[in-house]
Amino acid sequence: MIPYQFIAIEGTIGAGKTSLATRISQDFNAKLILEQFEDNAFLPKFYEDQDKYAFPLEMSFMASRFQQLKDQLGTHDLFRNFIISDYYVAKSLIFARKTLQPDEFNLFNRFFQLIDISLPKPDLLVYLYLHVDKLQENIRKRGRSYEQHIKDEYLDQIQSGYFEFIRQQPEMRILLLDTNHLDFVSNNDDYQTVINVISREYPFGVHRITF
Template sequence: MDLESYKYIVVEGPIGVGKTTLTRKLAEHLGAQAVLEQPQENPFLEKFYRDAARYALQTQMFFLFQRIQQLQELAQSDLFHTRFVGDFLLEKDPLFARLTLADEELKLYEQLYQHMRPHAVQPDLVIYLQAPVETLLERIKKRGITMEASISPDYLQRLCDSYSRFFYNYDAAPLLIVNNEHMNMAEREEDFQQLLSHIIEMRGKRAFLNRGE
């Protein structure tokens, strides 16, 4: 499948793995529109990082409404003439909810999620980026976003485990799993070209890209 055939690609993965950076680079390379999460617009996020138990529900609901609105706008677009690269799947939203919400809050969230969940456009390809927790922490520290400084290794490990379980059974779209520990697709053109080659050469529903040091 050549690159021109992909109309909607999604890049996913845990915090700090590089999904937004890759999304922007892919969108630029493909002449596509980037569909990006907007965490800076969430008024509860900084409070959540300081006091997760108190602000988890508000934070989660804001993101849910925001993501649904973005996907509804995407569904109304002309996918025959406009290409998109996004940095989130709506289906990953419950992963965060299950990590942060108390039992009664989670029940409320799940009811709202099932009620509001749109019939979203399915991607032609999902790229799932992986990296060890130690690498994620280094990257989070390097980018220097103040409110992320309190993210704990335990939370990141549980988040990575949740992503692994989710994508182990994922079959809604072709899936390319990329070990991003030793890759720098934003700054090393050979890494980015290797990714593009794997996308073009994909056959079937699942493929892997794992480059060592």
């Protein structure tokens, strides 16, 4: 039994967020919220020219994430009282801080603060930590063409952005899972190991677990 009503799974590109959230939703009859990144026309362009497309990309992602979470979290489901998402809205701020110029980020942050206060925080935020080489391996395996040229440096920057954010959230329950030695997608025992950890009750703060 998982003692939380709303869990958000986070991690850098290729960490396994969607795979884990989807499996948990199936096993625990949870309402599943998946990020609609494939509908964002700026994403392939961003990987070709980050300086030109970073601002419209981050603004469009923030708008779509806000609208989706507002709609999904505000709709009561008679048959499901457990919600799991493969992202937390703060990822908009984390990515923007690493991709935007200072003046662009200042404008972006003003909009973000307005929407952030109107959305509930997850009861538990789970961060999946993987080394960059493993992230790149997962990116290659899933084969999205526009992701194949992502640089290690970019993944490192995003990961450091998450760590910076996590350190500044004393009023959230955050589970930082080092999954470098797990394969929760293909190995059921590894998946159950993750479930056992998520099923514990935690006080506010960051809880680091290495397997």
